[in-house]
Structure formats: structure tokens, C-alpha cells
């Protein structure tokens with residue numbers, strides 16, 4: 419569905435991503451793990467169209483077309499069905515929960531389908547329903563993360579990319595968020611998950627890539643990497 | 657002071673205040689979205705007044721058609737200013753865009769002197785707006801009632817757009833986080849153009865009504881009203897539309913009432929606004945209704 423080939427990302431003189439290849443098959447959960455500064459966010463930010471200094475190709479087979487999307491603007495990419503839930507949640511604090519969700523549905527005009535997705539989001543996150551009219555900024559960190567995921571769902575994506583959804587959450591909430599990622603995937607959404615919580619990510623991923631200073635150093639099915647000695651030492655605490 | 661005189665002053669203040677409010681909204685909207693003080697806004701206001709003048713004198717269009725045309729043309733100018741002078745500097749330090757706006761201001765003023773000539777032009781006003789009517793001994797221009805009503809309608813329309821429509825939602829989102837708003841599929845450039853268009857449309861309406869109130873127009877007429885409306889926006893809390901309305905009305909009332917009660921001070925009329933600006937910056941820099949400016953982490 420999504421095929422990244424020879425992707426490079428630069429920030430001025432810094433070479434952050436050094437020609438990586440990633441494949442995200444339709445309907446699967448693929449994860450990208452690695453330490454701080456490995457280039458995980460840079461990779462998916464490049465896919466979302468936020469970065470300018472990039473090289474390579476990102477083929478997208480969805481939305482009834484097959485083309486290279488590298489170089490398209492973020493708004494174009496969202497319209498084609500690839501949405502990103504950014505690192506640090508980035509919900510809009512001065513807008514209500516409902517307005518945040520409606521912003522997620524900005525590209526859509528199909529009122530009925532929007533309502534259906536809204537019900538789905540409220541189903542996944544009952545707490546969002548209770549807090550519909552509350553300002554986003556007054557939610558707890560965990561609730562903000564749920565809102566950010568819900569907002570991404572509201573764009574009716576084919577591919578949903580999540581940047582460290584477990585960041586700063588208590589263990590119980592981490593489990594809840596990962597359960598929900600599983601549910602979203604079960605509804606047919608393809609997931610590209612960036613995580614530092616390697617254990618939780620590998621457990622739900624169909625396939626995983628390990629990124630180290632801009633290069634992919636290891637890849638394989640999630641369950642296999644979970645057993646891999648090198649991964650255990652570097653990312654799972656031995 | 658008699659009651660009838662007070663009522664006349666009251667309507668004067670309301671008229672002036674609503675005009676300040678209309679112009680102030682343009683400053684506040686652009687600031688809210690781009691953190692830019694658009695110093696060319698007062699000159700866009702002046703263009704509105706000239707457009708209505710020419711639609712009447714050269715093209716002999718009916719007044720109301722002229723009004724609509726002038727508003728559309730002025731919005732268009734506002735959008736062009738953003739495209740040409742601010743968009744290329746979007747990623748540059750904020751001071752660059754600010755300096756660019758001062759440049760645009762000089763450019764429009766001087767271009768206006770060349771094109772329209774510097775000679776003040778008398779504005780022809782529709783009779784029904786300037787035939788003095790008398791209500792229980794209070795002599796009043798219909799204009800003094802029509803202007804505040806028009807302003808009220810325009811502000812209500814603007815608030816509807818900002819708070820009840822999708823582009824309005826996008827505007828409010830951009831003001832806090834441009835990148836995330838783009839990730840939600842919003843074409844930020846379109847929304848910024850829309851913001852300049854709306855702000856300039858209100859300035860045009862302000863310019864047209866200003867020309868009705870003070871029926872002499874000249875290329876530098878935007879300077880002082882522009883500055884004062886900017887002060888009104890700061891007074892109300894720049895970034896807040898409601899604040900701009902409150903600030904504009906307050907400034908209008910202060911100017912008119914001080915002169916009404918202390919006629920000896922009338923020579924200092926233009927200074928009040930600036931004194932007020934200094935006071936508000938000392939006591940409450942965020943303005944009456946402004947929110948705290950939090951640094952983004």
C-alpha cells in the first residue's frame with residue numbers, strides 16, 4: 419500500500435535519514451522502532467509531506483491510484499487517505515473536543531459518513547463523548563492522546579501513521595492505546611506505528627523495522643524481532 | 657450639557673467607535689493568524705474609500721452597486737498584499753514581514769498619490785443618509801444610526817463565519833498550530849488569503865462609511881484612523897475579534913466624550929489614543945480581552 423524507497427531526509431547540513439526502504443502492506447500494522455534521534459519522526463513526517471529537503475520515492479497505492487507522493491503538500495496527502503497523528507499529540511487546546519474532531523474531518527463533506535465515524539470514535543473513546551464540549555487543553559495527557567487518535571480517524575484514512583502514541587502515558591493507558599490501535603487495524607485501516615516502547619509495538623506489529631541513526635539495521639516480523647538477541651539487548655532492556 | 661446634546665455626542669461616539677472597530681478587526685485577525693502587524697491595513701481602508709468614489713464619479717454606478725464593488729475590489733487588494741509581500745516571508749523571522757508591511761504601506765500611499773493625485777476629493781453622499789432628522793428635539797444624521805447598525809451586522813456575520821463554519825474552524829486552528837492544521841488537510845494558504853480578504857472587506861466597509869462621515873478623501877486618510885484602530889486592537893487585546901470591537905468602541909467614546917466635556921482639550925484629540933496605548937501597555941499589555949501569550953513548547 420505504501421512503499422518507501424531510498425528515502426533521504428536532510429535538515430540543512432544534517433543528514434537525518436539515509437536512504438531507507440520500508441514497505442507497509444495493506445491492512446497490516448508496521449512499526450518503526452529506534453532510539454531518540456534515530457530518524458523515526460523524520461521518516462513519517464516525510465511521508466506526510468511536511469518536509470522539504472527529501473530524496474527518494476514514496477509509492478502509494480490507494481485512493482484508486484498508484485503514484486509517488488513525495489513532494490505533495492500535507493493537505494494533498496491527507497486527501498489521498500494518509501493521515502498522521504503527530505508526536506506530542508498536538509491537539510488544539512482552545513478548541514473543544516468536538517471541534518478538534520471536526521477539524522480531523524476537514525477534507526470531508528459526506529455528512530452521514532462523518533457522523534458514522536464520529537460515533538465510532540465515541541465508541542472507541544467513551545470519555546471523548548462525555549467531554550464533547552470541553553476545551554481540548556483541559557483534558558489530561560491520556561485523554562489528549564485519545565483525542566489525537568480520534569481526530570486522525572475522523573479524516574477517514576486508508577493509512578494511519580502514529581508517532582509515539584504511548585509517550586508519557588501510564589502503563590495501563592499504554593495498554594489501552596495499543597488495544598485501540600489493534601481495533602482500528604481490525605476495522606481495515608493500515609497502520610504505520612512509530613514507537614520507543616519497543617516491546618508493546620513489536621507485540622502488535624505484523625512487521626517491524628529498527629532504525630539507528632538514519633539507517634535500518636534490522637527488520638522482520640514483530641514476533642521474531644521480539645525474540646531477537648540484538649533487539650533484546652538494545653531496546654528491551656536485555 | 658443638555659440631554660439632547662449628550663445624545664448627539666453619544667451617537668457620534670458610537671459611529672466613530674464602530675468605524676474604529678471595523679478597521680481594528682482586520683489588524684486583530686491577521687495578528688491572530690500570522691502574528692503580524694499589518695501596517696498596510698490603514699491604506700487598504702483608504703483604497704475602499706477611493707473605490708466607492710470612482711464607481712460613482714467615473715462609472716456612474718448606483719451607490720449600492722458601488723459599495724459592493726468597492727468591497728470586493730478592496731478585499732482583492734488585501735489578498736494581493738499578502739501574496740506579494742508576506743507569503744514569501746512566511747518562514748523568515750517575524751520582523752521581516754513587519755518591515756515588509758511598512759514598505760507596502762508607503763508603496764500604496766505613494767502609488768495612490770500618483771494615481772489619484774494628492775488633491776482631496778469631495779465625496780457625494782446619498783441624500784437619505786445625510787438629511788438631518790429630528791426625533792424629540794434631537795437632531796441627528798441618519799448616518800449616525802446606519803453606521804453602527806451596519807457595523808453590528810458585519811461583525812455578527814464575521815463572528816458567524818469564524819465560529820460556525822469550516823473555514824472559520826480552520827482559521828482558529830491555524831492561529832494556534834499551523835503545522836497540525838495542515839496535517840488535518842487544511843490548505844493554510846487559502847485560509848490565510850480568506851483572512852486577509854475578510855479583514856480587507858471590513859476595512860473597505862469602514863472606508864466607505866468613513867467617507868460618508870467625513871466626506872473628503874485623500875491618499876493619506878488611512879494613516880491616523882489606521883493607527884488608532886491598531887491602538888483599539890491592542891487595547892481590546894490583539895488577536896481577539898471581540899476585543900477589537902470593545903477596543904474600537906471604547907476609543908471612539910473616549911475621544912468624543914473628552915472633547916464634549918472638556919472642549920478646551922479638543923486640540924489634543926489625537927493624543928488621547930496614544931496616551932491610552934501607553935497606559936494599557938504599562939498596566940495590561942495583553943489588552944482588555946486578550947489571552948496570555950503562551951510560548952509554544
Ligand SMILES: Nc1ncnc2c1ncn2[C@@H]1O[C@H](COP(=O)(O)OP(=O)(O)OP(=O)(O)O)[C@@H](O)[C@H]1O
Pocket residue numbers: 429432434452453454455456457458459460461505614
Ligand atoms: N527541525 C530540525 N532541524 C534540525 N535537525 C533536526 C530537526 N528535526 C530533527 N532533526 C534531527 O534529525 C535527527 C532525527 O530526528 P527525529 O526527530 O526523526 O528522531 P526520532 O527518531 O523521531 O527521535 P525521538 O524518538 O526522540 O522522537 C536528529 O538527529 C535530530 O536532531
Ligand SMILES: [Mg+2]
Pocket residue numbers: 458459460505581
Ligand atoms: Mg520522534
